[in-house]
Amino acid sequence: MTLQLGFIGFGQMAQAMAKGFNQKEHPPFTLHASSIDFDALTAHATPLNVQPISSNQQLVDQCDWIILAVKPDQVEGVLNDIDVASFENKGVISIASGITLDQLKQRLPKSTSILTMIPNTPVCVGEGILMCQEDTTFTQEDLTQFKDVFSHLGTIHFANGDAFKSLATLSGCGPAFVAMVIEAMADGMVKYGAPRDLAYQIASQTIKGTAQMQLDTNTHPGVLKDQVTSPGGTTIKGVAALEEKGMRHAFISAMDGILDH
Ligand SMILES: NC(=O)C1=CN([C@@H]2O[C@H](COP(=O)(O)OP(=O)(O)OC[C@H]3O[C@@H](n4cnc5c(N)ncnc54)[C@H](O)[C@@H]3O)[C@@H](O)[C@H]2O)C=CC1
Numbered sequence: 080m081t082l083q084l085g086f087i088g089f090g091q092m093a094q095a096m097a098k099g100f101n102q103k104e105h106p107p108f109t110l111h112a113s114s115i116d117f118d119a120l121t122a123h124a125t126p127l128n129v130q131p132i133s134s135n136q137q138l139v140d141q142c143d144w145i146i147l148a149v150k151p152d153q154v155e156g157v158l159n160d161i162d163v164a165s166f167e168n169k170g171v172i173s174i175a176s177g178i179t180l181d182q183l184k185q186r187l188p189k190s191t192s193i194l195t196m197i198p199n200t201p202v203c204v205g206e207g208i209l210m211c212q213e214d215t216t217f218t219q220e221d222l223t224q225f226k227d228v229f230s231h232l233g234t235i236h237f238a239n240g241d242a243f244k245s246l247a248t249l250s251g252c253g254p255a256f257v258a259m260v261i262e263a264m265a266d267g268m269v270k271y272g273a274p275r276d277l278a279y280q281i282a283s284q285t286i287k288g289t290a291q292m293q294l295d296t297n298t299h300p301g302v303l304k305d306q307v308t309s310p311g312g313t314t315i316k317g318v319a320a321l322e323e324k325g326m327r328h329a330f331i332s333a334m335d336g337i338l339d340h
């Protein structure tokens with residue numbers, strides 16, 4: 080039977096996931112979504128082959144797996160408005176940052192399978208990361224089906240504790256940091272006369288190509304840097320300038336800013 084997959088909340092992240100799912104030609108699942116404003120939901124969902132549903136309760140009744148895709152502080156309100164018994168024998172996948180398995184276990188029936196994960200926006204082009212908590216009540220069978228369905232969105236990783244926190248923080252927030260780097264690199268080119276559109280393309284492709292090279296060869300990033308920095312050459316001058324401006328420390332500080340509060 081076709082898996083009925085439903086999003087509660089259809090904002091940035093749910094839409095990114097729906098776009099990624101749309102890349103699959105004959106998906107073994109059907110997508111549904113509910114949200115607050117039905118007209119806005121319909122406008123966003125229909126082009127993505129997602130069936131808009133007028134209430135969260137109806138969505139839960141109709142779906143096998145429910146993706147909680149509202150803001151973390153909206154989760155409580157969503158669960159309050161749904162008859163908890165309707166989650167019996169269903170799967171719940173929470174993408175709400177900071178909402179834990181234990182919190183959900185306290186609110187949902189014992190028979191509900193729960194997985195918590197942090198996806199990132201590149202899921203929309205099938206190049207995302209789904210950082211999942213190892214601590215889950217999904218059975219092995221559920222996990223096999225989960226990997227089958229969600230691998231269309233990118234790579235799936237499992238971790239626990241501090242490793243999960245830091246990996247999910249970098250993968251979840253990282254697209255914003257990388258987009259800032261792309262913008263900054265392009266500004267540098269525009270300063271010296273490059274057309275802006277081309278500057279974005281060159282910056283993005285340089286990042287994509289370098290990242291692909293690292294992933295394919297597993298070469299230490301320092302070695303990749305050394306391959307470009309010939310003695311007395313141009314690159315080392317740029318590297319020295321970045322170090323002077325504290326580039327590495329800025330990235331570590333970004334993680335401190337999020338995790339060290
Ligand atoms: N945006 C991102 O890059 C990432 C977001 N997340 C998580 O995903 C979740 C959603 O984030 P975004 O999509 O960025 O937020 P968003 O604000 O764009 O989307 C949330 C949606 O939920 C809807 N909503 C609010 N209350 C509702 C209710 N009671 N019933 C049904 N729908 C309701 C809103 O109308 C909105 O469309 C958050 O918990 C966030 O922590 C996780 C990883 C990355």
Ligand SMILES: O=C(O)[C@@H]1CCC=N1
Pocket residue numbers: 176197251252
């Ligand atoms: O900043 C946010 O709200 C979300 C959570 C994880 C990534 N972005």
